[in-house]
Amino acid sequence: MGDAIDNLGAGFATFADPAFIILALVGVVLGTVVGVLPGIGPIGAMSVLLGMTTQLGPTGSLILFAGIYFGSTYGGSTTSILLNVPGEASSVVTALDGHEMTKRGRAGPALTIAALSSFLAGTIAIFGLMMSAPWLSGLAVKLGPPEYLALCVAGLLLLAALAEGSAAKAIVMICAGLAIGTVGIDPAGGQLRFTMGSDALAEGFSFIALVMGVFGVAEALTMVGRRWRPEPVKAPRLKELLPSGEESRRAAPAAVRGSVIGFLLGLVPGPAAVLSTFASYVTERKISKDPGRFGKGAVEGVAGPEAANNAAAGAAFVPLLALGIPFAPTMALVLAALLLNGIVPGPTFVEDQPELFWTVIAAMYIANLMLLVLNLPLVGLFTRLLAIPPQALMPFVIGLCVVGVYAENNSMFDVVVMLVAGLLGFVLRRAGYSMAPFVLAVVLQPTLETSLRQTLAFSDGNPGYVLGRPVTMVILGLVVLATALSVRRALRARRVRQNTDQEVTV
């Protein structure tokens, strides 16, 4: 521990180089911008900058990329809360209560809480990374196909439990998402499936296009269709940005719990940031004394998931730095930047490159602090967006979606996919189908399929193989428990349906 503090001190000393501070600043600003803009994510920003990494050197590249990554998770929540258009997939859950808070005139506090929770989680995650990198990644790597399979099943069932309203409708959307996910190249065998001979479908439906469609476009259509009451949206004064005492009291413990959940899930390969937000949301609602407030602007529903996705972002560096294995596409880019600089992160990285490792940790601290300082004043600016009538703002949102989706692959086909998904999403939402299960099913489909097929190959169809793995059994046990709880909830809901017949449609 004393060593860690000495090393960290040395890391901060290296970081004092003004060039690095400027790089961190560029990184967080760029990250926030791509996070706010739907469609353009950290992956796009990093891949454009990858060519520069040899000039920047390993330390500079890591500082820049860490800034972008953290910045994007901060920025992604802003549009979720204000416009119900998640800037990133990891901000989908934030929209549930965050946008509800906006509708109730609490946009300022929602944004402030999101920023503060992100900061808290970032700090906790960095501390966790510092203390536990080697040990935890050794544990995570033991997870084999059956564990991934169990995690995916758990993720989807958690989601069915999460979806308000009809569980049957949630399951329909999960199945639709899984089906959509199978289009394109088969993840393990390399065969093309359901492409109808089209090259455009060979890579499958673009995830960005689907998400922008069912959230961005569908939301814009809904908003434009709604009659807009020209409420006098004043530019919020500083006081209005601050959460009330009551809100702070509820948010703080939720943010701590979210940080822990996010950090632990962030160590797991796959779409951990997305999964962690859902897990945190469900947890908050389960332990709340008054679960009825969720979906109606509960601050815990903003603080928990926002903390979770930032903690997961920090935790994602653990397997990369300790094992040289990227568990997420963004981490693959960080790896590429290191490789191009002649640094091969691996099991001996921390020992071989202590200076680099600790400088990166220091950079993460500074990036988080910079984001907090940058974002709090910007909250006021973003809130002003609300003064624009939806009829004027929404075409702009759709335009942003079109540009973002087109920019991802330079493909008009993706734009068409987005518009069709948007129309379908609009219609389905009106029919009470929620879109979050659909989106998560699309994200999890490749992992689910690959791990299912690998599990079957390993086991030769013998269930003993799965039953003999304790971690799988624990996860599956939790799945059974969650299913039982949601069945009970469904039964109870049926009893009181007349009174509380309200559906939160994501």
Add this chain to the structure above:
Amino acid sequence: MSVLPAGGRGRAALPALLAAVALVLAACGAPASQAGYPTRNVQLIVPYPAGSAIDATSRALVEIVNAEGKLGRRVQVVNREGGAGAVGTTATLSAKPDGHTIGLVPDGPLTLLPRTEKVSYDPASISVISEVTTSPVLFVVPGDSPYKSVADLVTAAKARPGTITIAEGPLNYAIPAQKFEQLTGTRFKHVKFDGDQATVTALIGDNVEVGVMQLAGGMAQLKAGKLRALAIASAEPIELAPEIKTFKQQDVALEWEAYNVVIAPKGLPADVQRKLNEVFGSAVKSPKFAEAARKLGLVVSGADGEAAKAKLAEKTAEAANLIAAK
């Protein structure tokens, strides 16, 4: 070097500007006959996502091409992933053969994929500009595995046929794994993994016993002793990792390598082809690229367009035999 006006203003000035560009290029030492090419930046399509090994290779190469400046314009990397490389390869080969769209592709979409998939390009009708890197395939086991050599593995596989798990994935791994079984009279339990990273994770976590991969995918873990290479499918031990024995040295006649080539659509004008050959040939042979490739765990290839084309044809023929024999 943005000389041409972006908008429609001054259309009459265009010929004059073109002439000026030609003059500038001539002044840069380009032969007059090549002044027409390139008239704009050249797009280099990479059929795998940003962050993949081939993407890192491409960006390292392109940086050298741009730094050398022999082309007169910049080369830009465009990632068109999907379809096991088929999407980017299609995009490259269906472009206009004027040298402004080229691709840096692995051999798989040209030699193997057309055997098993319907692809919308003819893998034989291409212009090959240069081979870039090669990477022989390795058999790898966890550092604490009981198998120390190919002989150990064969003995164990004969003792319990069909139970030792082997992680493979794309055809460039599946085929050598199959060939190994044919050559040694063994049978393994094949599990498909999605790339080298997934295989490395599974090996380190003891979730699979043997992995087929490229050196680039497991270098750090091999050096740290978390993984052990049983054999490499190259003709000779390679300079990057001389301690790894070849299959041949262990009496198994298995040779298999994956390699990356720069290609363009068929029918490039002769002067364009010559220029691209020269530009990429010189970048591939530069010490700077050798350094970048060494760091990535790839072997720089010296093969020029003609030699690379012959090699592609040879591998296609061999793959045809193996896949038919299945």
